Amino acid sequence: MxxxxxxxxxxxxxxxxxxxxxxxxxxxxxxxxxxxxxxxxxxxxxxxxxxxxxPIGGVRAQFSDPLNIELGSRSLRAYRDFPRRPGADIRLDTVGYLFLLTSDRQAADFEAGVAVQNGLGVPSRMIGPGEAQRLCPYLGTDGLVAAAHSPADGHARPxxxxxxxxxxxxxxxxxxxxxxxxxxxxxxxxxxxxxxxxxxxxxxxxxxxxxxxxxxxxxxxxxxxxxxRPVRRQLAFTAPLTPPAPRIPFTIDFSSTAYFHNSDDGLLFGLADPDQPDGFDTTWTPEWLELFRAAVRHRAPALADMETAGGWAGLYEVTPxxxxxxxxxxxxxxxxxxxxxxxxxxxxxxxxxxxxxxxxxxxxxxxxxxxxxxxxxxxxxxxxxxxxxx
The missing domain is CATH 3.50.50.60 (FAD/NAD(P)-binding domain)
Incomplete structure (x- = not known):
């Protein structure tokens, strides 16, 4: 180079x-x-x-705005074609995206979004709590109203x-x-x-x-x-899991922003701290994990007690x-x-x-x-x- x-x-x-x-x-x-x-x-x-x-970046077309849907869909096609053009393995894993919804208002908003997505060729759909749990066995269904799932989404290595x-x-x-x-x-x-x-x-x-x-x-x-404006976002990795974690979608609890998905020999955890001040600080603070654990203790209780093995902090570039x-x-x-x-x-x-x-x-x-x-x-x-x- x-x-x-x-x-x-x-x-x-x-x-x-x-x-x-x-x-x-x-x-x-x-x-x-x-x-x-x-x-x-x-x-x-x-x-x-x-x-x-x-270390891992989500790729999806599940958005509410048609322009963002188009940008996501076009980019997904390019990532699928990456081995040919420009020519490299980016470890694209099409595991799907799964948004967990805990209120009727959220479900209605996502249902409207799914209709727009389907009109633009995105194969997303609304599913019930039971099917969401089958896709992601870590989930508890208590309080889960619905979920939105697209099998064409996933993650790759930036x-x-x-x-x-x-x-x-x-x-x-x-x-x-x-x-x-x-x-x-x-x-x-x-x-x-x-x-x-x-x-x-x-x-x-x-x-x-x-x-x-x-x-x-x-x-x-x-x-x-x-x-x-720069805003710090943090994530963490579990220690290697035995037996290995099942292959799950990129799963997001929409209310709390807590998310998790497969990562090498374990899982990756993430969550946006609503009280995070603006700034360029990218120090990873293990105390942040308590926010994630509190958020998932009810939604995916097994994750709350998993041993972690370090983490990472980076910056979101946020507009108003x-x-x-x-x-x-x-x-x-x-x-x-x-x-x-x-x-x-x-x-x-x-x-x-x-x-x-x-x-x-x-x-x-x-x-x-x-x-x-x-x-x-x-x-x-x-x-x-x-x-x-x-």
Whole structure:
């Protein structure tokens, strides 16, 4: 892989992509595949070391908003095709997604979502507590009203995805400037003219922000408002299980946000702490596990007492309405952005990479991303908030 870790970066590029996570490398891959030359990806650490560094990432099309459904569905197809294009094993496991619902209101909302999903080709369906328990034997059915299940969803390994895209992009001539921090952005009139880094200045014709939780800072350098805030999310792994865990769906208790699924020789646990303050702290705190245990003690009681063997903390890049920011700056015509995915960046990255390619080439994107413009917070227009947020 072409990787610049010396004292300088290339003096000029057609496209500078800021951020070397799954969104940045996927965008680079699509641009290079389309024949765009002289692309530089700038990453302040190693590729995939930010939010994309999590060990397992869910992939799904179970959303309430048609645009998010389309992005998820298109990305799922790309992940299934990954061994052929770009060519790598990403350990995709189509175990399905299972949302557990504990109120009639939740059931009604998800039933409406399933109808929209089915209309867009997603094979999701509503099921009863008994069938949910058969799919996931850890569940207790007391208080469980219904569940929503899609067998086409699952999970894959983000690190392998980043590596696969990056290798293919490097073969096509993309330069990856790792361990390189962006320090400023030059603009003249309504155009970005250069990206400054701690290893030198890169004059450019287009700049693309794919900086995840750090996007607000990058946007501010260019005078573009990107309302993204960093929020820590934590997860944990069980010790190896004997006998091995059954193969279960990616299971989510919608009320509490507690989720769990298979992970190598055990299970992975996760939950969003509602009291987590904003910030870039990624320290894993074992005390967080008590929140998870309290949430699952009634819903999946066996999990509450399982021995754990460490954990991990990363950052969500959250927007005010929990929908992504994808588009072209109104102020700077050659500043594009793909960020603020609020936990859904990995699962939407393949489709968004195509969108960013088309925006750069001034072609009609595969989906209408106008509702995801960052301007929606200024104008009051845009997509309705995603209901299936975890």
């Amino acid at each position: 072409s990787s610049t870790t010396v004292r300088t970066v290339p003096p000029a590029a057609d496209v500078v992509i800021i951020g070397g996570g799954v969104m940045g490398v996927r965008t680079a891959f699509h641009l290079a595949e389309a024949g765009v030359a002289n692309i530089v990806v700038v990453e302040r650490r190693d590729l995939g070391s930010g939010s994309s560094g999590k 690190a392998l995805v980043v590596r696969g895209y990056a290798r293919a992009a490097a073969r096509a001539g993309v330069t990856f400037a790792t361990h390189t921090a962006v320090t400023g952005i030059d603009t003249t009139g309504d155009r970005v003219t250069a990206v400054h880094t701690d290893r030198g200045r890169i004059a450019c014709a287009t700049a693309i922000c794919a900086a995840g939780a750090w996007s607000a800072e990058i946007g501010a350098m260019a005078g573009v408002g990107l309302p993204v 309405d929990h929908n992504a920011l994808i588009g072209r700056s109104r102020e700077l015509g050659n500043f594009l952005y793909a960020t603020g995915f609020s936990g859904h960046g990995f699962l939407q990255a393949p489709a968004v990479g195509e969108v960013m390619r088309d925006l750069h080439l001034e072609r009609e994107p595969c989906v209408d991303i106008a509702p995801l413009s960052a301007d929606r917070f200024r104008t009051g227009t845009g997509t309705r908030p995603e209901a299936h947020v975890v």
